Amino acid sequence: GCNTESTSSSEEELSSSNSSETKTEETALEPITINANIDADAIIQSEGPYGESAVSATTLELTVEDIEKIKEGNYTAALVMHYAGNDWSNAQINGLETTFEKMGIEVIAVTDAQFSAEKQVSDLETVMARNPDIIVSIPTDPVSTASAFKRAAEQGTKLVFMDNVPSNLTHDEHYVSVVSADNYGNGIAAAEVLAEELGGEGKIGVVYHDADFFVTKQRTEAFEATIQEKYPNIEIVARGGISGPDDGLQVASAMLTTNPDLDGIFGVWDVPTEGIVAAARAAGRDDLVITTIDLGANVALNIARGGSIKGLGAQLPYDQGVAEAILAGYALLDKETPSYVAVPALTVTQDNILDAWEMVYSTSAPKEVQDAIQNN
Amino acid sequence: MTKIALRMSEISKSFNGINVLDHVNFELEKGEVHALMGGNGAGKSTLMKILTGVYQKDSGKIVINDKEIDIEKPQDAQENGVAMIFQEFSVIPSLTVKQNIFLNRELKKSNGFLDEKAMYVQTEDLLKQLNVNISPDMLIENLSVGFWQMTEIAKALAQKASILIMDEPTATLSKNETETLFKLIETLKSEGMSIIYISHRMDEIFQVSDRITVLRDGKFVITSPTAHLTMEELVQHIVGKSMESSFGWKPRSYSKEEVMLETKDLHSGSKVNGVDLHVYKGEILGIAGLMGSGRTELAQAIFGIDPITSGEVFVDCQAVRIKQPQDAIRAGIALVPEDRRVQGLVLTHEVKENIIYPILNKVSKSGFINKKKVDQLSEQFVEKLNIKTDSIYKSTNLLSGGNQQKIVLAKWLANEPNILILDEPTNGVDIGSKSEIIEIIRELADQGKAVIVISSELAELLAVSDRIITLKNGKVTSELSREEIKSEEDLEHAIQNH
């Protein structure tokens, strides 16, 4: 990375407040990129929806001229989410809204389909009543939302996707780009941390997402493949499926009942993993090693306090949001866009949790997390 | 201390702009039994509901024990020593007899918890006084209506009120229970309780009451000592003009050749244990029996409500299989059931809707209802049976008890059955209408229908029947042609003996 300008958020605030003294409205424009601290050379393991290899999000940039040009358009955007009730979504929305604001684009609606494909289609249609120029969305289900997204594309709205693309939609013709975390890479990260904690041997369980859902499948696959290929002495002895975030506790409890000698459990994302932690606690298994994906506030705290969760692979949802906004800008400027953009995986353990938090959310870690690290 | 327990003066009440009580005066002395009389819909129940806080008066004054009081809710009435046996039951079907009797006045132990034992014992005592032998732990919903009524009575008695209102307490009771109740009333009276007694059974009124007040169309007509009135005078006050009673029996002629309905060794549940009966075309057969003798169950078995466990039913000498009411209806049978509120009416529905339920097929063409026909028919029956209602669109739960009963009758008359079974058909019906109904029953028989009348009111049974059978423990115990019965006592003995 050679981007030297944008560093910490406090500096940004400083410069903007300085300039606001001279110019009233127009704050001093800076080019927009994702967080410069992200390793631009990291290898991205995941492949795009059409098997294409990823372009790193670190390469994206909107120049000052670009931004000025976009501002003139008075564009509008809508965020059509599959679910807006977790840290991942919030951070992503936050990244999008912040960046769009810098680009002078008004976010006219943020919808939450609560994992329902039909609600997402309705949301999309409703939002289209206001003719947004840009829609950033994550399809709840690639198959059943496809025709609705296609209609939106045909109306001339620029579509930028997160994680996943509706089936039969093609790059350039229908959508601008898809931005994803390196889910495969994160699965590997979770496996590596777990294996290391176990010293390369033991019996483990996997709590997977029992649904046809692209990213969660990808992670589980990566986790299991890594364990099987790299760690022959670690045996996956139990698999339990969850259908939603609240099932983690029950499934993990049952797993510990049938396999009292379990050494570790992988949880497919942070919220159900909180249930795994509670199950371990109830079973009196403080020694159980748990890893997961996504740096939620509660799992971060658990890691910081030296709890059962030893580490995780984090997505960088805030910067994914920034990348999506930049790509939308590209489209408005008729610039060429890569079809698949990914943000590298990030391995988080107790050692780097404070930095990792800033990287993931572009804010400093919550006080409890900081306190916990200090008390160690 | 005056001897006046209660004075209600100039009480008025209207519902939706329709005047139901119009400056009514009523006075009750201590230790008297005061009968409140009037035709169906005259306003008796409404007046009493005002006294017990179920309804609020529009104007007027209520004085109890020389103190003017405001009664806004049932608690207020209770606190002033007023208890009521409601015409439409106030028992809770899902609770036991004991729980109902002590509802909201539960006995408690010193630790504040319910004293089930004490309540059980007291309930047993009460029931014994009433000569009712049921377990205090029986669920009401598993008992027949007669027992509901007894529970309702026991519940009111247990309140040890100073003013007790009885709104048609004997409507579902047979002679036996009625006598017990009257003895009890004597005792209560002697203990200084004042009782307001509402009934359409004239003989009861003369037997039990000290004074009588008559209402007509919501207006006060007269208050008089019972001894000063003759039956004819009383009827005249009630109906507003002199009227000959149809309670005298007139021999009717019909051919005893064509048997229209016959049962052979009919069994159903534990209550019908081998009933053989037959009814001729054009005949009116009366069925008498004590409460619990199985009359209702017999009727329900024939009509397909209760499953027939063995035996046969013949209609026009053809064996018919009756598994549900539709089968019975197809065979030309109709049943006017005993309990109008539970079995007879969809109370939240309108008058005209209720009237057409059994005849939906007759007022419709290929499934579509002919609205005009429905309106015509219901208007016609409202008129024919003198049903007092603002319109055929009135919800039946807003009608007076007697008028509700008439609608149940109308339902089945409208169906023009060949065989009509009437279980306590005049339950709650006023004296004027009662004779009309008896007249209608006779007309139907004259037209060649077979009619079965079940009634606990022996005078009525004697007035209408051509032949009477008595039932006991689900078996026919005697059969008497009307000519053989010289008096009510004869019939009474037939019922009791055997």
Add this chain to the structure above:
Amino acid sequence: MQSKIINTTTATKRPAFDWRNYIVYIAFIGVFITFSITLYDYGFLSTNNLLNIVRQTAMISIMAVAVTFVISTAEIDLSVGSIAALSSLTAALAIQSFGTVGGILAGLGTGAIIGLINGLLVTKVLIPSFLVTLGMMIIVKGIAMWITGTAPVPILNDAFIFLFGSGSLGPIPMLFVWTILIAVIGHIVLRKTTFGRQTLATGGNESAARFSGINTARVKLIALVSSGMMAGFAGMLYAGRLEAGRFTFGEGAELSVIAAVILGGTSLFGGVGTVVGTIFGSILIGTINNGLIIMGLDVSQQMMVSGLIIILAVAFGRKAKKR
């Protein structure tokens, strides 16, 4: 006889008009006008948006029409959402092998069969419908997840998609055509036919209905079968609209359906039912959701406001009535 003695007022007077019985319509008009004014600039009144509302509520409306009958008999059906999900899948699978007609038969048939099982369990085995249909909701959802291992099944049949999804008859979307058709049939059956009266009588007082010779078990059975079949139909509409079958379709729809029915004025205790009210209940809920999204509220705000509107709508109306 002496009709003058006991005064019979047999006037053909209609019961007094009580606006409280029409609260769902009033609420709808109120909400609609409010949005029309405040959201005019956001395109709330655009034809397309109005058609959106209709399209988005079609499935709920259609299921709610049938559930109006079920609730009118004092029973309930919680399985409609799951049935819609399963039917979307069976229809999608059948289309692959047997084409449009096969798809339709599979979709409706799935619903009808499950409805029949519900009905038999309620009327013959005498299990409370709440439990039967709750159990069935879980079972059917399980089956829907199981038959394709939670994978969606795409639909590529244009005729099917036209008929049950994106097609329109002139300017009128097929989804609207279906809604109107089902609503009109439902209304006529409930108001004008003997079956409708039998339905209300059964719910109003089952034992009195039985004593009137109404086969109450049959009435309930038919209501539950229809409700299953209409849920199957809704499943086809989900499938047509989203061009796929999927196990999550209709998730939670049972609550929206029941809410629409009750909001419309049908009594949860049976005996009182209105199909027109139901349709307006459904459209009211849909309009509120639509308007709040256009307004740009986030989900939490949407929820707070829409819940409040529902309660307020009824609060204004209910002063007089107990249930």
Add this chain to the structure above:
Amino acid sequence: MQSKIINTTTATKRPAFDWRNYIVYIAFIGVFITFSITLYDYGFLSTNNLLNIVRQTAMISIMAVAVTFVISTAEIDLSVGSIAALSSLTAALAIQSFGTVGGILAGLGTGAIIGLINGLLVTKVLIPSFLVTLGMMIIVKGIAMWITGTAPVPILNDAFIFLFGSGSLGPIPMLFVWTILIAVIGHIVLRKTTFGRQTLATGGNESAARFSGINTARVKLIALVSSGMMAGFAGMLYAGRLEAGRFTFGEGAELSVIAAVILGGTSLFGGVGTVVGTIFGSILIGTINNGLIIMGLDVSQQMMVSGLIIILAVAFGRKAKKR
């Protein structure tokens, strides 16, 4: 008249024992024995697993005890799940500023206040409880999402976590202690106190109850407030167990709660209620879920089997009763 002809009027002396009223216990024993045999090797009978079942059902059980009262009065409460979610958050937030006691007050208070609003809307504004609590379920969920912007709130207070989460009294988990405590209180109140009687009377026949001088509005109000408060309590248990408040806790719990209540033998139409039955209903559902997961069934199979068991359990029992 001659007193000798007055006979006593007799009905069946004693209410007959009917095993069908005990179906939930029979079903529980059946399911438990089946799992004990088939899943013995998988540790179904291990102390820890049995405690797991108890822990996992604690929240549903506790909410269900209060909802038993609500349903016994012929009303319903659909808002319990949302209340639990919001209370978990208010408790977690209050703990940060005011410690354990503050957390408890906030959790219970949140529930009680929402319950009170429900109760007033039902008894004073006379809106059907189905609509009130449905609307409230949505509103409260919205508030829960809104107050922290859907972010979870961690709980670091050990006393709170001990009391309402992972603590145990000797070998007995606190969650079990709470369940038993609430169940015993609920049982005594329903069976041994005037209020219990009034509750059943109100549900059995509201107007008759009023004629008997029972303040039925007050009874319903108290039932709904308790149900709100117990939902708040359940929210604290979710929070204590998962050491955080979160807006998704208790999602869909209302259906499990109602299912437990009805399965236990309480009538959805009011007038009949049993707290012990409710607890067994809740534990039955929990045991089924636990056993099926241990068996290694996947989610779809779990759903099919557990739905089937619920229906079968009741099917065996209900032959006689209509409702």
